[in-house]
Amino acid sequence: MKDIKIALVGSGMIGGGLAVNALMNDYPTIIYDVIDLNKVRATIQNVVQIMVDAGAISEEKGKEVLANARYTNDLEEAVRDADFVQECVPERIELKRSVYRQIQEIRGADVIIASSTSATMPSVLQEDALYPETILVGHPYNPSYLLPLIEVCGGTKTSEENTQKAMEIYKGMGKVPVHCKKEVPGFIVNRLSWSAMDIAKENVMNGVCSVEDMDKAIMYGPGMRMAVTGQILTLSLGVQGGLRAVAAKYGKEPSESDLVCADGVDEEIANRPEKWGNTVEGVEKFRDKMFAEILKAQGLL
Ligand SMILES: NC(=O)c1ccc[n+]([C@@H]2O[C@H](COP(=O)([O-])OP(=O)(O)OC[C@H]3O[C@@H](n4cnc5c(N)ncnc54)[C@H](O)[C@@H]3O)[C@@H](O)[C@H]2O)c1
Known part of the structure; x- marks a missing residue:
């Protein structure tokens, strides 16, 4: 097992996938959610099964991942030993900020908090935080269990040291982190996807091609x-x-x-x-x- 301890806060589509990545790569990992833990377990089992079916991991590795996963409904238990929290709660700024406040009341500045947010800039997330220097964005790409991309973006108050540490932790999770050096909507790559989507729709609506041919042309x-x-x-x-x-x-x-x-x-x-x-x-x-x-x-x- 690696030295860095990871806590997933929120275990839906994104949190479940990243939890499995952390476990596959031997990080001691605890998964926290506010819902029934049987549901959380079922999410993790489902992701592991997808990975096994896809040939990404062996059945044996899948069993190991499930055996090592820890679950809790108690935020204090989740973060008291964690070095790195991946926050994957729904996209509501006040909810995210209140989660950070609770985590920082427990752990002070001793834990990096990376948000999976697709839409909120890190400087907005760190407003009113007790320790804004530890908060940054680590934006994954769906399906998060297989796609390696993580866009790491710090806010105006994030320390460079924490940004670099987060990049290293993601590498250890088998991810490919890229550094988004400015806070721009869509971070690095959704900006490109949005432009591509605009032109794709324009082609379809102007009768240039069918939807199917638009997709084949890209693929x-x-x-x-x-x-x-x-x-x-x-x-x-x-x-x-x-x-x-x-x-x-x-x-x-x-x-x-x-x-x-x-x-x-x-x-x-x-x-x-x-x-x-x-x-x-x-x-x-x-x-x-x-x-x-x-x-x-x-x-x-
Ligand atoms: N779905 C995507 O394609 C995608 C891609 C990249 C980033 N994101 C971002 O990831 C984040 C999570 O998205 P998702 O799609 O996994 O959402 P989701 O709705 O699938 O999962 C959210 C989870 O958070 C839990 N939760 C709610 N309140 C909580 C709390 N106070 N503490 C702990 N857990 C709590 C819910 O029970 C649920 O399990 C969002 O910020 C989203 O923008 C989503």
Whole structure:
């Protein structure tokens, strides 16, 4: 078992998934909710079964997760030893703030509180808190038990140390944390999803394509690429010479954003583990292998 102790506060769709991730990765984990604990147990059992059925964990690991899970209706018991609380209560600001107040009355500043909120900025959550420096957002993506993304966003009063600690704890949970450095609605990636949804609806409503063809166009084109190389690296791979060369292709000078993104892509490629490719050629080779794997899994190859 790891040293860091985790408490899940709220065990619905998101809390249940993240609790299973913490348990799978050997964090001592306690799950708190205000509802009947048999219901909470059933949620966790259900998530474990989904993970086993999906082939994400073995049956044996599933049994281990269930054996190690602890449950309580007592908030004090949940947080008195915790180093890290993942708050997953409904999206009501006053409810979230009152939960933080209760936790901080018990634990002072000794516990990081990460909110799963999709909609509330961390500076708003930490208003009137006893120890605002310990409160931040750790926004997961549904289904939280399988999708690795966590967007970590601190408020104006969150300490940098706590933000970095949270990122490390999430890595230990098998998640992929990204740092959202500014408090913007939708954090990093829902902004992109919302824009994509707006255009998708526009295409459908203007008769450009059916709903089904809109979805196929994403799934078998940009969606597949982005699963392997994201938004910016994908576009960079589209032109020999990367983003510095795109403008020249159209007889223009590269823009400031082309140059900033090109430098970022160089850094991103260099940071990739060797097996994912950490040169342009290596990334392309890995990408093609992944495409073949995805297509085989879908029965299309
Ligand atoms: N559902 C999503 O797709 C999604 C994605 C990312 C983030 N989020 C965010 O995660 C948070 C939780 O969402 P959800 O979809 O899991 O909600 P949910 O309704 O499925 O679960 C909420 C849980 O909190 C419990 N709860 C209510 N009051 C409580 C209290 N005072 N103390 C402890 N537990 C309490 C409820 O009994 C329930 O089990 C929200 O802030 C939401 O915005 C949701």
